[in-house]
Amino acid sequence: xxxxxxxxxxxxxxxxxxxxxxxxxxxxxxxxxxxxxxxxxxxxxxxxxxxxxxxxxxxxxxxxxxxxxxxxxxxxxxxxxxxxxxxxxxxxxxxxxxxxxxxxxxxxxxxxxxxxxxxxxxxxxxxxxxxxxxxxxxxxxxxxxxxxxxxxxxxxxxxxxxxxxxxxxxxxxxxxxxxxxxxxxxxxxxxxxxxxxxx
Numbered sequence: 001x002x003x004x005x006x007x008x009x010x011x012x013x014x015x016x017x018x019x020x021x022x023x024x025x026x027x028x029x030x031x032x033x034x035x036x037x038x039x040x041x042x043x044x045x046x047x048x049x050x051x052x053x054x055x056x057x058x059x060x061x062x063x064x065x066x067x068x069x070x071x072x073x074x075x076x077x078x079x080x081x082x083x084x085x086x087x088x089x090x091x092x093x094x095x096x097x098x099x100x101x102x103x104x105x106x107x108x109x110x111x112x113x114x115x116x117x118x119x120x121x122x123x124x125x126x127x128x129x130x131x132x133x134x135x136x137x138x139x140x141x142x143x144x145x146x147x148x149x150x151x152x153x154x155x156x157x158x159x160x161x162x163x164x165x166x167x168x169x170x171x172x173x174x175x176x177x178x179x180x181x182x183x184x185x186x187x188x189x190x191x192x193x194x195x196x197x198x199x
Contacts, residue, residue, distance in 0.1 A: 008112030058118025067113025077123035089185035
């Protein structure tokens with residue numbers, strides 16, 4: 001796994017074994033994640049999202065603690081997957097990093113608790129599957145507007161974004177910070193330390 005430009009985000013670039021029948025690859029290995037994050041995922045929920053071209057989901061995040069780490073890949077089509085550092089007080093606060101996930105390279109990304117997650121479907125029927133460390137809890141789930149100029153995410157040109165009503169009403173990064181909605185870097189570091197200790 002390779003560290004991305006935001007602390008707490010890694011990309012897996014697996015070896016894909018193609019033959020006349022199709023292909024095979026390992027899209028998640030606990031040992032590799034433990035090596036870079038010092039703990040496993042603690043799988044609590046697995047999600048599958050199918051989106052038409054232009055659908056933009058996110059920027060989603062959860063309260064910390066407990067937070068929600070995610071391990072994400074695209075099994076059909078292609079998406080631009082984005083991690084945003086939403087941890088108030090983090091040296092990288094407000095920064096984002098994008099990785100193309102598709103059914104060719106078969107990359108996957110891991111996002112630690114406190115990072116925001118979004119993706120834009122680049123193809124029709126883009127199918128994203130992701131493993132989550134905690135289950136869905138609506139009272140702990142939040143959104144920052146993915147088109148916020150303050151974030152400045154460079155979404156691909158020529159793709160008209162389609163947002164859910166919830167994401168379209170989401171606050172900007174500055175508004176979310178001012179309202180106390182965002183996780184603190186200190187609480188995230190504490191959470192990571194507890195995860196390392198518990199294994």
